[in-house]
Amino acid sequence: GQQLNQSPQSMFIQEGEDVSMNCTSSSIFNTWLWYKQDPGEGPVLLIALYKAGELTSNGRLTAQFGITRKDSFLNISASIPSDVGIYFCAGQEGGSQGNLIFGKGTKLSVKP
């Protein structure tokens, strides 16, 4: 079945640093989404992308829909301790309304 490769698996960074993570798929997606999950809670939607090449920001977060439609990137600028958590990418193929495929997540740790 369809798989998403998300990297890196984990990151340890210093507070104030910028963070980059990405997701690649083996086929074309029509939609990319990025979620964040805190311990003991459900994933929270951060950003949704609907067009190839689209660049969307949400505060210090910026995500891009890759031009090939097979990848997406999430950047966090000037990280703070509350950015700690697991970030998931999710993609949806055309014609598969409802079927989101999730990456395995990037675990972010921030040292104050």
Add this chain to the structure above:
Amino acid sequence: DAGVIQSPRHEVTEMGQEVTLRCKPISGHDYLFWYRQTMMRGLELLIYFNNNVPIDDSGMPEDRFSAKMPNASFSTLKIQPSEPRDSAVYFCASSPQGTEQYFGPGTRLTVT
């Protein structure tokens, strides 16, 4: 506004017992999803409903799992009989259009 509500938050049961997980979606959302999350397999879609009708149940592991949505504001996921390998966090999510999905806090199930 209330988000997705799930109950119970934690469930510990013995192998062979019936387990029922409950979900109240966000009012006005037409789609409802059940996911399972484990360390090994990540987030897996089990089943989803559109307007209370099951659309795709291909992710349901086996006949021991069943899901119902008797009305727009309530859904259940039932496991009968439960087995230790069913131990996981089960999430319910709802969506207005099937793509941007909003997750509940999850039910942590432990089967001993």
